[in-house]
Amino acid sequence: MIVTIDGVAASGKSSVSSGVARALGVPYVSSGLLYRAATLLGLEAGLELQNAPGLLAYLQIHPLRLEPLAGGNRIWQGERELTGELHSTRVDAGVSVVAALPEVRAWVDAQLRALPSPFVAEGRDMGTNVFPHAGAKFYLTASPHVRAQRRAQERPEDVPAIEAALIRRDALDRVQSAPAPDAVVIDTGPLTLDGVIQTILAQLPEQQRSRPASSV
Ligand SMILES: Nc1ncnc2c1ncn2[C@@H]1O[C@H](COP(=O)(O)OP(=O)(O)O)[C@@H](O)[C@H]1O
Numbered sequence: 001m002i003v004t005i006d007g008v009a010a011s012g013k014s015s016v017s018s019g020v021a022r023a024l025g026v027p028y029v030s031s032g033l034l035y036r037a038a039t040l041l042g043l044e045a046g047l048e049l050q051n052a053p054g055l056l057a058y059l060q061i062h063p064l065r066l067e068p069l070a071g072g073n074r075i076w077q078g079e080r081e082l083t084g085e086l087h088s089t090r091v092d093a094g095v096s097v098v099a100a101l102p103e104v105r106a107w108v109d110a111q112l113r114a115l116p117s118p119f120v121a122e123g124r125d126m127g128t129n130v131f132p133h134a135g136a137k138f139y140l141t142a143s144p145h146v147r148a149q150r151r152a153q154e155r156p157e158d159v160p161a162i163e164a165a166l167i168r169r170d171a172l173d174r175v176q177s178a179p180a181p182d183a184v185v186i187d188t189g190p191l192t193l194d195g196v197i198q199t200i201l202a203q204l205p206e207q208q209r210s211r212p213a214s215s216v
């Protein structure tokens with residue numbers, strides 16, 4: 001079975017997906033890492049981020065490999081691991097431009113659909129576009145201020161600067177970020193991380209919840 005967890009930036013998608021995936025004994029798949037890696041490589045190659053043909057040609061010559069694990073996803077370009085470089089302010093600022101390119105979205109979608117299930121997939125359009133037949137769908141929200149306070153633990157900027165950047169990115173991502181009509185929407189603001197994970201696990205079909213955890 002595929003479980004999708006979509007939501008706005010810094011709503012808790014990757015932490016929650018990791019917790020749900022661990023409980024189920026399956027990997028989770030971070031679609032955002034592919035958009036982030038394409039952005040990093042485009043910036044490093046000095047490409048205009050709107051230049052879809054240039055970016056795709058570059059990605060074909062230097063293919064990316066996503067390694068979906070339950071504990072955290074890793075992404076590689078050949079022998080080089082990009083994972084640690086993908087959550088910079090520079091990538092945050094450029095990624096929505098790259099993610100708006102239909103050609104790049106098709107490139108990401110093809111990689112995701114080639115992955116063997118079961119897994120938990122997180123991003124913006126996992127439940128709407130990439131895996132519309134997923135067995136269970138969730139959509140995480142929280143106010144911009146709560147999200148900025150959380151992200152301030154991970155970025156050098158102060159809360160107001162992070163909040164402004166999140167609001168800007170939410171607006172740029174709005175098209176692909178609508179919740180699926182059949183998604184359960186969860187406001188993570190008043191919940192702990194474990195509270196969100198348990199809320200999701202409680203709504204999964206019984207046979208899914210009782211899977212033994214493995215070492216993925
Ligand atoms: N419900 C929650 N309560 C408190 N902190 C949370 C909660 N959910 C996520 N966090 C923290 O917020 C930050 C952003 O979460 P993350 O999983 O990276 O979000 P996303 O993948 O949506 O960007 C992380 O530091 C994470 O530990």
Ligand SMILES: Nc1ccn([C@@H]2O[C@H](COP(=O)(O)OP(=O)(O)O)[C@@H](O)[C@H]2O)c(=O)n1
Binds near residue numbers: 031032033099124173
């Ligand atoms: N399924 C997805 C996942 C990410 N994205 C894009 O990739 C960016 C980074 O996604 P992410 O999930 O890593 O970002 P955060 O929500 O963790 O900040 C988003 O701001 C979107 O522009 C997307 O368009 N569709």
